[in-house]
Structures are given as structure tokens and as C-alpha cells.
Amino acid sequence: MLVESDATAVTQVPQTQPALALPPRPRRPLSSWQLFRTFPDNAVAACDEELFEELLVERRFFWGRLFVVSDPDAIHRILVENVDNYIRIPPVRRAFTFTSGSGMNHLEGEEWWRHRRTINPALDYRALLPDLPELIRLSEGMAAHLAALPPGQEFPIGRTLTHLLTRTTGRVFAGEDRRIDKLLLRLGRFPENYGMLDVLPLPPSLHFIDRYRRARAGLGEYYALLDELFAERRSATYAGGKDLLWRMATARDRETGRELGAAELRDEVLTLAAAGKVKPKIELYPLARANEARERLQAGKVRYRAVLHHER
Secondary structure, eight states: OOOOOTTTTTTOOSSSOOOOOOOOOOOOOHHHHHHHHHHTTTTTGGGGHHHOSSSSSEEEETTTEEEEEEEEHHHIIIIIIIIGGGOOOOHHHHHHHHHTTTTTTTHHHHHHHHHHHHHHHHHHHHHGGHHHHHHHHHHHHHHHHHTSTTTOOOEEEEEEEHHHHHHHHHHHHHTTGGGGGGHHHTTTTTOOOOOOHHHHHGGGGGGGGGSGGGGGOOOOGGGHHHHHHHHHHHSTTTOOOOOHHHHHOOOOOTTTTTOOOOOHHHHHHHHHHOOOOOOOOOOOOOOEGHHHHHHHHHOOOOSEEEEEEEEO
């Protein structure tokens, strides 16, 4: 949820608004050097015409081959049917290593599946329903604040939206406990702008330099806070609400009965807050493929829930 803090917007005035600006689209593929210069500032500006027109594009750079996949069937094959065969690229795993490398954006294989099985119920939409009234109230309050501004007045849109995102995310994570707000505000800038060291392949022996990067600065002071919040929710005397932190702290793997350890919980919260895109996986199958759905479920290949539906 990266928002530029110095950006501004203008309240609506009764006149035709100009079309949104788009970066120029390169007619030819960018070279490795051009990609390094363009991608950190605007990923869309690095996409040439072929990437918008073709479903599968292969590119070669000095560090190796790259495939850009836009075909829906191929995406389903990669992300659902044969997910174990496609691991995350090292720069992504490095960015989400955090304290112990035990977040879902870093893990692979069986450990990834174990974390997914454990955390998915905590992220189910039904578990979030009790938070909706407060999320609506916060959003309506922000809308009322903006509506009260004089027409044509500039306001800091980055700061405004960051405030709303921090409050709503904090509500989901920790209910009325505002101690987590500062951590969420910091992670709203993660991983900040990418640089050459973020995308260049580094040998494992040099990965220690990541902990000194600007993107990690200021995170360490919040680790003890996360441990404290989880310890409170695992205490027999805990009397607070069943927020996301409570659901994660008390969740168990449905196959092994194991809970996540303190470092695992810490990394998963940092991953969720930084990436903001880990959610339960639902696989849809038409009734004609019910046997296939059952076989995948029995083999443990369904990430969370298999849903049968009627084809129209």
C-alpha cells in the first residue's frame, strides 16, 4: 500500500477533468540497462507493446531468461495446478525474509503449505465480517472530511489515504489496540524504491547485506511489540477481541495440529502488512469435474477450499 507522502490532490470542481496520464509505452523491448533505470520508478513504463499484445513473451537479459505470462490457462497452470514447480525468484524471497525467513512470501515447498493451511482460516472473509461496520464508519468519516473541503482546495492525498489505510488495517489486525499503527505506517512504505541490488542475483553468502538496506530500516524496533501482542492473545487471561492477531496466534495446522512459533507469527504479520495480498485460495470446479476436485483434495493439493459450481 505504497502512497507518495508528498503527493497532492484537488477537491472536485464543476468542470471536465483531464484523462489520467499514462507513461509512454516503449515500442521495442528495453535493454537490461534501460530496465534497471525504468522499473524502480514505474513498472508500467517498462512494458513495451508486445507485452500488451501477446499472451506469452520470452525475454533474455544478462542475468537469464524471463517469461511474461498473460494467458489465463497458463496462469492457472502455474498458480494452481502445478504451483510447486514454480518457485519465487530470489529478489522476492530476499525482500520478505524479515526476521527468520518464515513468511509465506519467502517459504517454498511443504513449509509454505503448512503455513498456508494454518493461516488461511484466519483470513477467511467470514472472519472479517464483524469488522465491516467499523471499516465502513472509518471510510465514511474520511469521505465526510474530504467533502467538507472547499472546492478547488489542494490536500495531501498520500497522507490522507495513508491515514485511512493505517486505521482500517489496524482495526482488522488488532481491533481497538492502537499500538500496531506505527508498525503498519512503516510497512506502508515497504520495500520503498527498488534499486539495482534488489534485482541483481546475489550468492547466499552476501544476503546478510539486506538487513542494512534502507527498506529494512526501523523495522527491528517493532519485533518486540509483535511478540508481546501475540503473547497476550495466547494467554489464558486474554479478554480482548478475536482480531486477526488472535486468530493467527490460536490457529493450528489442520493436518499436524501444530501452532506457528513466535518468529513464524512475526514474519507472517510483517508479510501480510507489507505485501497486503495474501488471502485464502478458492479453487472453482464445474460439477462435471467433481471427481478431480475430490482427488486433489484427498491428495492435499487444494490450497484451502474446493468449490463446485454449475456451468451456465
